Amino acid sequence: MFDFNVLSLFQGISTLVAAETSIAIARIVLIALGIALVYLGAKNTLDPLLMIPMGFGMASVNAAVLFLSAGETGTIFIDPMITETSQLMNILQIDFLQPIYTFTFSNGLIACFIFMGIGVITEIGYVLARPFSSMFIAICAELGTVATFPVALLLGLNYGEAASVAMIGGADGPMVLYTSLILAKDLFVPITIVAYLYLSLAYGGYPYLVKLLVPKRLRGIKMDLTKIPTVTKGEKITFSIVACVVLSLLFPVAAPLFMSFFLGVAIREVGLKEYISFIEGPLLYGSTFFLGLLLGVLCEANTIMNPKVTVLLVLGIFSLLLSAIGGIIGGYIMYYISKGEFNPVIGIAGVSCIPTTAKVAQKAVAEANPYAIVLPYAIGASISGVITSAIIAGIFVTLIPLIK
Amino acid sequence: MISQYIFVALTVYLMVAVISLAVAFLIKSIYVGIKLQGSLKLRSAQLRMSKASLQSR
Numbered sequence: 001m002f003d004f005n006v007l008s009l010f011q012g013i014s015t016l017v018a019a020e021t022s023i024a025i026a027r028i029v030l031i032a033l034g035i036a037l038v039y040l041g042a043k044n045t046l047d048p049l050l051m052i053p054m055g056f057g058m059a060s061v062n063a064a065v066l067f068l069s070a071g072e073t074g075t076i077f078i079d080p081m082i083t084e085t086s087q088l089m090n091i092l093q094i095d096f097l098q099p100i101y102t103f104t105f106s107n108g109l110i111a112c113f114i115f116m117g118i119g120v121i122t123e124i125g126y127v128l129a130r131p132f133s134s135m136f137i138a139i140c141a142e143l144g145t146v147a148t149f150p151v152a153l154l155l156g157l158n159y160g161e162a163a164s165v166a167m168i169g170g171a172d173g174p175m176v177l178y179t180s181l182i183l184a185k186d187l188f189v190p191i192t193i194v195a196y197l198y199l200s201l202a203y204g205g206y207p208y209l210v211k212l213l214v215p216k217r218l219r220g221i222k223m224d225l226t227k228i229p230t231v232t233k234g235e236k237i238t239f240s241i242v243a244c245v246v247l248s249l250l251f252p253v254a255a256p257l258f259m260s261f262f263l264g265v266a267i268r269e270v271g272l273k274e275y276i277s278f279i280e281g282p283l284l285y286g287s288t289f290f291l292g293l294l295l296g297v298l299c300e301a302n303t304i305m306n307p308k309v310t311v312l313l314v315l316g317i318f319s320l321l322l323s324a325i326g327g328i329i330g331g332y333i334m335y336y337i338s339k340g341e342f343n344p345v346i347g348i349a350g351v352s353c354i355p356t357t358a359k360v361a362q363k364a365v366a367e368a369n370p371y372a373i374v375l376p377y378a379i380g381a382s383i384s385g386v387i388t389s390a391i392i393a394g395i396f397v398t399l400i401p402l403i404k
Numbered sequence: 405m406i407s408q409y410i411f412v413a414l415t416v417y418l419m420v421a422v423i424s425l426a427v428a429f430l431i432k433s434i435y436v437g438i439k440l441q442g443s444l445k446l447r448s449a450q451l452r453m454s455k456a457s458l459q460s461r
Contacts, residue, residue, distance in 0.1 A: 129430040142420055147413065235442075392420050
């Protein structure tokens with residue numbers, strides 16, 4: 001007679017039983033969290049575009065653990081820790097999401113696609129019209145990034161890891177991905193997951209923060225839209241190419257992101273309809289979908305059970321919270337400089353995360369005063385936030401190897 | 405050690421602020437430059453037209 005265990009037929013369950021208690025609990029928690037993300041995404045509490053694929057990926061990857069060769073456990077979704085080229089070639093033929101991970105995620109290409117999409121949907125004229133106020137707010141909204149950096153060092157992270165986790169305060173997912181890829185390769189998976197998770201939470205949490213920090217009377221301030229000068233298409237196209245070249249000259253490390261963003265802007269302004277519909281449709285939504293799915297799949301218990309993850313979770317929320325407060329402080333400073341004509345809520349839009357924070361600002365303002373429109377100013381601050389995030393990423397990537 | 409960390413963070417913030425404001429200045433300069441070039445082109449076109457109209461008389 002042979003020894004037969006019914007559980008061995010269902011490897012997802014047998015690996016759960018055979019796993020260490022902490023890993024088994026983590027798997028169950030992550031499955032529950034995945035289901036919760038799908039639910040919250042479907043209810044629009046969190047950003048559904050990212051959360052639904054992410055939740056599905058997270059729940060299914062933690063359920064689908066099986067025995068691989070030599071009694072090791074793993075999945076046939078993805079292996080983010082692979083480094084050997086020969087192993088990678090094998091894995092590419094087995095793990096079904098590995099090609100997308102290797103060829104778009106781990107080299108930052110997916111971030112560039114998203115930036116291109118953002119460029120195509122962005123009206124750059126608002127930044128051109130009021131660059132100083134927009135940039136000032138964006139600088140204030142980098143408070144979280146700068147303040148988190150020394151705190152992370154004090155909590156035991158090295159310079160590269162501290163800089164990468166601090167970048168969460170810039171609220172720019174692709175930039176966090178990019179910085180952590182260069183400065184903290186070992187932690188880039190958990191850092192990126194924490195970043196995107198919190199960026200989605202910002203969508204749900206920032207409106208409450210705005211209500212807490214800005215009284216209704218100030219939230220309802222109407223901005224004078226007639227003060228925004230008209231910017232022609234030619235001016236925007238010229239600006240996009242000049243700014244791309246200059247910023248790439250200053251920060252070559254962030255050049256792929258600059259090029260992607262300003263190329264998107266130029267395509268929009270030239271009016272290349274075929275490219276616009278491709279980039280703002282299949283490319284942007286396809287990239288967002290696969291980004292969400294990959295982030296979910298990367299949340300496998302063994303990957304995420306890094307002791308540093310708890311520290312990252314704390315630092316991530318600290319960073320985003322401080323950046324939002326910094327942005328609103330910037331909004332208040334502009335309010336006093338303009339003698340009450342500037343709506344301080346626009347400050348929250350300085351926390352990059354384009355166009356989410358701009359939409360949060362407009363929504364908060366419209367709730368206080370349905371006739372107040374701040375979206376053009378908020379978009380300007382948001383775009384400036386992208387630029388300051390790229391600048392700070394460029395500084396970190398250039399400076400940290402020198403400190404090491 | 406703490407003071408060194410804070411010093412590095414403040415240096416980074418200062419660099420971000422200076423570079424960002426320089427970028428804002430650059431944006432403004434490009435914008436003003438483009439506007440100026442546009443108005444110069446318009447002015448020279450007006451001059452050409454008025455010259456042509458004078459010659460035709």
